[in-house]
């Protein structure tokens with residue numbers, strides 16, 4: 660496992676995080692194995708949200724943490740707030756009550772990181788700022804960030820929010836890489852040139868914000884793994900060949916491709932399969948060549964004009 664520095668460079672985090680959106684149905688035994696194996700493999704960053712499994716994912720994780728108490732100080736726990744049934748809600752009241760709910764389910768007095776999950780179309784920066792101030796002052800949240808936010812939306816928040824916004828969690832996999840392909844097709848009238856994110860990669864690098872690719876093994880809007888999917892035959896063939904060359908698994912190769920970006924992104928892998936989790940940790944130590952990175956990019960069907 661590789662590590663990167665974040666939160667004003669003062670915290671070392673595993674370059675791959677584990678996403679806990681799919682752990683809601685784990686038994687106690689499965690959750691204990693998931694948590695302890697992850698830590699043994701070098702993962703020290705776990706991503707949650709108040710809504711995952713209707714709150715069940717935080718409960719399962721919190722109970723596992725309680726049974727494995729010595730692990731608390733070794734890991735960073737991130738959660739998110741702001742999505743409600745039929746609406747997004749960044750009101751002070753909702754942010755504060757959401758954090759209370761997450762702390763209760765996780766069985767903790769504080770979380771390390773809180774992200775605003777999806778941009779609330781009715782967002783008032785002052786209200787978010789008041790909520791963050793209160794959470795920081797009470798010690799309930801140590802660091803803050805966003806998810807699915809454009810650069811101007813982050814700038815708008817920063818007009819009131821005093822805390823550093825260190826993280827932006829965004830959808831990104833080799834099969835959903837318009838954030839990357841648009842950078843090679845600036846101003847061109849082709850599909851790859853369509854910029855859907857306002858050149859977020861460049862903005863985040865310029866501003867020291869860590870991008871956390873979510874669903875790094877999925878295609879479409881969380882429609883399933885692209886691995887073994889006919890639609891991605893050429894991509895999977897290339898990934899397979901290169902995985903063999905580097906002596907890692909195909910899943911590991913898909914993550915190694917993201918880690919080769921100079922941005923120092925932190926993919927959030929959502930696997931619940933212990934063997935896959937181990938394989939990704941091993942692949943995180945591999946640095947693929949420039950030539951192989953571009954081979955995979957082209958095999959996914961993106962253009963270099």
Ligand SMILES: NC(=O)c1ccc[n+]([C@@H]2O[C@H](COP(=O)([O-])OP(=O)(O)OC[C@H]3O[C@@H](n4cnc5c(N)ncnc54)[C@H](OP(=O)(O)O)[C@@H]3O)[C@@H](O)[C@H]2O)c1
Pocket residue numbers: 677678679680681706707776806807828829872873874875876877881883884886910927928929930931932935
């Ligand atoms: N901020 C946001 O809006 C947002 C949105 C969605 C997700 N997230 C975060 O991102 C994390 C990751 O999302 P995700 O779970 O969709 O990511 P993912 O890591 O891309 O996908 C994991 C899923 O794909 C399956 N999978 C992976 N490789 C496979 C293969 N070769 N063959 C068959 N199945 C395979 C896994 O099954 P196994 O369990 O069997 O390995 C698991 O069900 C979430 O846990 C959450 O923390 C954030």
